[in-house]
Amino acid sequence: MSSREGSRICVRLESWGLIKREKILCDGRWTYRIKSTRKPPSIGSILGAPCITCAQAGSMCASGNEISPENCDTLEKWILTSQVGGEVAGESKAQVDLGKEA
Structure with missing residues (x-):
């Protein structure tokens, strides 16, 4: 999977409210940390x-x-x-x- 495909999937998941993207600087490059918005079952x-x-x-x-x-x-x-x-x-x-x- 290319980074473009991954990015598009993440944008779609974020629009559905399943993930949250947090922009961070890592090794001099901007990237996103992806976090789930759902809590794991208890x-x-x-x-x-x-x-x-x-x-x-x-x-x-x-x-x-x-x-x-x-x-x-x-x-x-x-x-x-x-x-x-x-x-x-x-x-x-x-x-x-x-x-x-x-």
Whole structure:
């Protein structure tokens, strides 16, 4: 790939908001440092998921089987009670605070 092709690709990615170009001087020549605008995925979003420790997850649990994510009560309960942005999913902050006081 030529530098012209690379530059055009970078301009396109920047216009889509996927990267940010920062003009820098390196060894007496102007160039661009390219940085991603997306954050890498966090493992925090799946910490505590019951599937990680479920004995049936590896061999028996699959979409369309008798045991599947679509009909797993444990997974459903975890999703409904997991923390999302500091709040319990499906509840407002006021409901969460009231639940703690009771």
